[in-house]
Amino acid sequence: MFESVDRVISDLEKQGYVCDKRIATVVFLAQQLGKPVLIEGPAGVGKTELAKVVATALDRELIRLQCYEGLDEAKALYEWEYSKQLLYTQLLKDQVSATMEGAQSLTEAAQRVADEDSVFFSERFVVPRPLMQAITSDNPVLLLIDEVDKSDPEFEAFLLEVLSDFQVTVPELGTIKAKQTPIVMLTSNDAREMSDALKRRCLHLWIDYPSQELEIKILDQKVPEIDKRLAQDLVSLMHSIRELDLKKVPSISETLDWARSLLALNASDLDESMVTDTLNVILKYEGDINKAQKELSKLLQQKAAEAAAAGPQAVEAPAEAPKKKGVLH
Amino acid sequence: MQEKVVEFTNLLRKSGIRVSVAEGINAFEALDELSIDDRELFKDALRSTMVKRGDEIPAFDQLFDLYWSGFYDSLRDAFGEANAQMAAMDIDIDELMKALAEAIEQMDGDVDLSELAQALLTQDLSALENMIRDAADQAGTGNIENMLQVGFFSRRTTEGMGMEGAGQELEQLIQQLEEGGMSPEDAQALRDMLGAMQEGLRKVVRNFTERELQTQNHDYMEKFRREMLTEKSFYHLTEEEIARMREVVHRLAQRIKNILSIRRKRQKRGKLDIHSTLRRNMAMGGVPFNVIYKHRRKDRPKLVILCDVSSSVANVSRFMLQFMYSLQEAFNRIRCFVFVSDLGEVTPLFKDADVNSAIENALDGGDVINVYTRSNFGLAFHIFWRDYLAAIDKKTTVLILGDARNNYNDDKAWCLREIHNKAKNVVWLNPESPSAWGFGDSVMNRYLPYTDIAEECRNLRQLAKVVDSIVL
Structure with missing residues (x-):
């Protein structure tokens, strides 16, 4: 249990997830109110990650349901284990005929089979899928419904029962209520607008690209080896890249990838050639790379000019850089 | 305090953010859990319970600042x-x-x-x-x-x-x-x-x-x-509105893609295929352990778009072209043509260039046609019939965007009839209102018999409506 919003922040940070107060507030409310959270935002800002760390921080089991086109009840909730049912009927042939023995008419025989059919439609033959698992679990769990926007609208409607009452209805077994209220998190990339009914039942959390300070903090947490100044340059550059009109805007995961690649290359400075060489780590489209390259060379020159004007401290830095390069070669 | 929150909720509603009563109650429940001394917490609690759309967040922030802050x-x-x-x-x-x-x-x-x-x-x-x-x-x-x-x-x-x-x-x-x-x-x-x-x-x-x-x-x-x-009519848009419109059009195209993919998926789930099931389960002594379903043929829609880019409809064409471009990103079986009196294909242009340059280029004729002539729908259809009729089969939807103002040229309606006979659907989007069709040099009434859907399409709302009727 999180006791307060500040506790959420510190507990998540222990798990290596840096978040701001806004995220923490919603997580806290979700726990207190027992409401599902719909997390939206651009790709790669840590929506799924949030669910994972909350599960670890609360020491709950994480049950994940990955949504995709055509996902249906059988895959999400439960399925009758057809082969097993068939196998049992085959094996129990003798018993079946024994029950049927002495039946006077077809109707009576059918009646006898019908009396026994609950054997074959019992929990023994149910394969629980993630939703069912989350509801029937004895321990409190965290249910992550990932990329819910990829699912069909019908599936969304079907989710409503689970989200509002934490119960599911299986025609043959009746309604199953959750033993422990799970924390439910849904993530969406906004590929499709979710229905109002679903949204109404959820708390809404919009995770956007982080602010510069927050991103530096994240970088520090995830890639601790990186030089402070380099991290700062990197993040500020990243922010100006996000301003550009790109097909796929790089997100936090790309920042981390970039930082790691720069580390691997032993780069100590973000100069133009270094940026050009490593740009394909963060941008995934040819057109984007070309566009960014143009803008970035302008930006870097501007920055260099600023640095030169800033005074002796800044002048020292470039003087250092060639030396290190010399060691490398 | 309660009253203030309710009033704020009303303010949100007035500015077009939908807040249900249940959501209002949620907001109070949330406030109960938090201390309301902290402004940020207060704001986050209200936002997460009442605002559920990413694009409404800026409006919420603005209203919140106006109402509570300062x-x-x-x-x-x-x-x-x-x-x-x-x-x-x-x-x-x-x-x-x-x-x-x-x-x-x-x-x-x-x-x-x-x-x-x-x-x-x-x-x-x-x-x-x-x-x-x-x-x-x-x-x-x-x-x-x-x-x-x-x-x-x-x-x-x-x-x-x-x-x-x-x-x-x-x-x-x-x-x-x-x-x-x-x-x-x-x-x-x-x-x-x-x-x-x-x-x-x-x-x-x-x-x-x-x-x-x-x-x-x-x-x-x-x-x-x-x-x-x-x-607002496409004819009178300011620069800023054009920029904002672009996003909306893109989302519209995205929506179509989603609907189509879902429909395709649904069609895939077929009935039980008894033949294959029996054959597959021979090894089990005919007991059907593995069940095989028939897969219905996937219906992959094909789209051929003809877009009028003459100066009389330039502003409208801009959106249509953008719409085309977005559609082309979503589908791979789509061919785009532009015409004034000549007709030329711009599919490759749309594939290579980014959206703005592609549109500007297409409006200039895209190196395939001359745009400085007077519209001639008849000739354009004739060229299409002559050169590109093979692009159309019984799964193709033909989408025509234009005002059908033919400058008193021969309308060659038989070309459209031929196209109509071959295609699954012919959809005509006309920026003029139906009352003007057939008056002056408009030959819309001559083409009407050969279209399955002909709609006025002068603003986004109409475009969205037409799109829904096409894909659903």
Whole structure:
């Protein structure tokens, strides 16, 4: 249990997830109110990650349901284990005929089979899928419904029962209520607008690209080896890249990838050639790379000019850089 | 407080953010869990419970700031200023306040101070805030309509708070204190300070009134803007609107893609295939362990788009082209053509260039046609019939965008008939209203028999409607 919003922040940070107060507030409310959270935002800002760390921080089991086109009840909730049912009927042939023995008419025989059919439609033959698992679990769990926007609208409607009452209805077994209220998190990339009914039942959390300070903090947490100044340059550059009109805007995961690649290359400075060489780590489209390259060379020159004007401290830095390069070669 | 939250909810609704009653209740539940002293927490709690759409967040932020913010802060700032003035004059405020409190205690009962005067003396900001809000309610500040009324309503609010009376009471109090042995310097300092505070309060009231005006206007403006964009004709759009429109069009195309993919998926789930099931389960002695389903043939829609890019419909074509471009990103079986009197294919152009240059290029004819001629639909259809009829099969939907103003040329409606015979659907989107079809040089009525759907399409709302009818 999180006791307060500040506790959420510190507990998540222990798990290596840096978040701001806004995220923490919603997580806290979700726990207190027992409401599902719909997390939206651009790709790669840590929506799924949030669910994972909350599960670890609360020491709950994480049950994940990955949504995709055509996902249906059988895959999400439960399925009758057809082969097993068939196998049992085959094996129990003798018993079946024994029950049927002495039946006077077809109707009576059918009646006898019908009396026994609950054997074959019992929990023994149910394969629980993630939703069912989350509801029937004895321990409190965290249910992550990932990329819910990829699912069909019908599936969304079907989710409503689970989200509002934490119960599911299986025609043959009746309604199953959750033993422990799970924390439910849904993530969406906004590929499709979710229905109002679903949204109404959820708390809404919009995770956007982080602010510069927050991103530096994240970088520090995830890639601790990186030089402070380099991290700062990197993040500020990243922010100006996000301003550009790109097909796929790089997100936090790309920042981390970039930082790691720069580390691997032993780069100590973000100069133009270094940026050009490593740009394909963060941008995934040819057109984007070309566009960014143009803008970035302008930006870097501007920055260099600023640095030169800033005074002796800044002048020292470039003087250092060639030396290190010399060691490398 | 509750009332304020409900009022804020109404404000959100007025500006087009849908907040259900259940969501309003959720907001209260959330506030119960949190301390509302923390502004950020308060804001986050309201947002996460009431605003469920990413694109509504900016509007929420703006409204929140207008409605909640600054008020308490500006009050504090105003008082801080008064205090700072005192400090600049080398007067210890705490000392002064202490003396004042003692003096009042000594006199106990002799002075009967109004609520406002007391709040001023103790600098009780939240009490003052409540008083201002109440007085503003009484004065009807919520009905403010324009800038000229700001003075009127702020005056009424301050009057409602009893500012005059409080000023006199305070003056009396100071006089009594003086008589009671306070040094004249101290008394003067006190007077200055209380005066500054009252002045600050007046300013705050005025700010409050101005903000109220802004909130009222915000509702109106925001709603207006939103309605405008979907209703406004493509013919009269400003630069900024074109930019905003682009996003909307893109989303529309995205939606079509989603709908189509879902429909395809649904068709894939077929019936039980008894033949294959039996065959597959021979090894199990004919007991059907593995069940095979028939897969229905996937219906992959093909799209052929013919877009008029003549200058008479230039603005409309811009959107149609953008729509085409977005569609092409979503489908791979799509061919795009532009025409004025010649007709040329721009599919490869759309594939390679980015959206803006592709559109500009296509409007210039895209190196395939000459745009500086007069529209000739007949000739364009004839060329299509002659050169590209093979692009059409019985799964193809042909989408034609144009005003059918043929400049009295031969309409060659038989070409469209041929196209119609081969295609699954012919959809015509015309930026002119149906009442104008067939008048003047419009030959729309000649083409009408060979279209399955012909719709007026002059703004985004109509475009969305047509798109729905095509894909669903």
